[in-house]
Amino acid sequence: MEKNEQSAGERKLQCSDVSKCFQLLESILDGEMGEEGKDVLKEKLAKCQPCFEHFHLEQAIREVLKTKCTKQPCPDKLADSIRQKIQEIK
Amino acid sequence: MSEVQRRKYTPEEKTAIFDGEFMPHIDSMYNFAFRLTFDEDDAKDLVQDTYMKAFRFINSFEQGTNAKAWLFRILKNSFINEYRKKSKQPAKVDYQEVETFYNSDDVDYQSTTDLRAESVKDMLGDEISNALNALAVDFRTVIILADLEGFTYEEMAKILDIPIGTVRSRLHRARNLLKDKLRGYAQSMGYNTDEEEE
Numbered sequence: 681m682e683k684n685e686q687s688a689g690e691r692k693l694q695c696s697d698v699s700k701c702f703q704l705l706e707s708i709l710d711g712e713m714g715e716e717g718k719d720v721l722k723e724k725l726a727k728c729q730p731c732f733e734h735f736h737l738e739q740a741i742r743e744v745l746k747t748k749c750t751k752q753p754c755p756d757k758l759a760d761s762i763r764q765k766i767q768e769i770k
Numbered sequence: 771m772s773e774v775q776r777r778k779y780t781p782e783e784k785t786a787i788f789d790g791e792f793m794p795h796i797d798s799m800y801n802f803a804f805r806l807t808f809d810e811d812d813a814k815d816l817v818q819d820t821y822m823k824a825f826r827f828i829n830s831f832e833q834g835t836n837a838k839a840w841l842f843r844i845l846k847n848s849f850i851n852e853y854r855k856k857s858k859q860p861a862k863v864d865y866q867e868v869e870t871f872y873n874s875d876d877v878d879y880q881s882t883t884d885l886r887a888e889s890v891k892d893m894l895g896d897e898i899s900n901a902l903n904a905l906a907v908d909f910r911t912v913i914i915l916a917d918l919e920g921f922t923y924e925e926m927a928k929i930l931d932i933p934i935g936t937v938r939s940r941l942h943r944a945r946n947l948l949k950d951k952l953r954g955y956a957q958s959m960g961y962n963t964d965e966e967e968e
Contacts, residue, residue, distance in 0.1 A: 703942050710916060710941075712923055733887075740887035741948065745917040748895035749902055754800035758814055759793060762821045766788065769825070770781065 695730040705735050709742065777829070784828050791837040792824055798838065798919055799845060805914055806849050806907065816853055820845040839925045842915070846929055885949055889956040897959075901951035909944035916941055 695701050701724065708717040724731040779787065799820060803813035823844050824831070831840055902910060915921045915929060923941075927934045 736887040740890040752801045752804045754797045
């Protein structure tokens with residue numbers, strides 16, 4: 681993992697306010713921080729190892745959730761059955 | 771559905787809205803319903819009921835606003851009112867208790883120190899899915915809305931009838947709980963979860 685080999689030394693190993701930082705990172709990942717989020721993120725990732733790791737973990741979890749938990753196939757007949765029932769009450 | 775009715779749509783407009791703006795979301799709706807009920811028949815009934823209500827109350831839907839969020843709100847309310855009673859869901863979570871525990875800094879710190887992004891990427895769909903399904907329904911719901919369906923905090927606040935601050939904190943706690951489950955899987959699968967332990 682590149683983070684340990686290359687750059688952990690440049691990052692502080694303790695985050696002074698884990699709870700606040702992690703919630704902030706999650707808001708950024710959720711797209712809730714707009715442009716200012718990008719600057720905050722850049723700084724956190726460059727300077728803080730726990731933030732760096734948390735960000736990549738959260739990002740990985742979001743990716744697997746999105747790719748692996750949205751494929752429940754909707755039964756073919758459901759849409760037809762709904763349309764039919766709507767016709768009946770029109 | 772409590773909004774003031776702005777106008778009445780003509781029958782042609784109703785059909786156009788229903789087919790053009792409501793029906794395209796049926797896959798997401800079914801996925802949400804299935805993850806709430808864990809039962810195919812219940813999920814079908816829930817989706818069908820939701821669409822029936824959507825049609826009945828179509829005049830309170832404002833064209834140009836987010837149809838998907840509007841439909842999800844109806845589905846969520848239908849689930850609470852009708853399905854939760856008869857399904858085998860555990861009783862409502864005591865948020866106070868759960869939130870106090872999972873909001874501690876220790877939990878936050880532990881979450882990053884012993885679960886690796888790499889382990890998560892290696893997990894199979896079933897493991898992720900089971901971890902999500904194992905969460906209490908209110909926590910599961912916020913993860914589904916945010917991460918599977920991509921709703922914003924503001925949309926989620928409207929769907930769930932809770933303030934945005936509560937969305938943010940509930941989501942954060944839900945993610946901590948999810949990481950707990952994933953950590954369990956990672957350990958049982960022999961993934962490296964404690965490489966930096968001293």
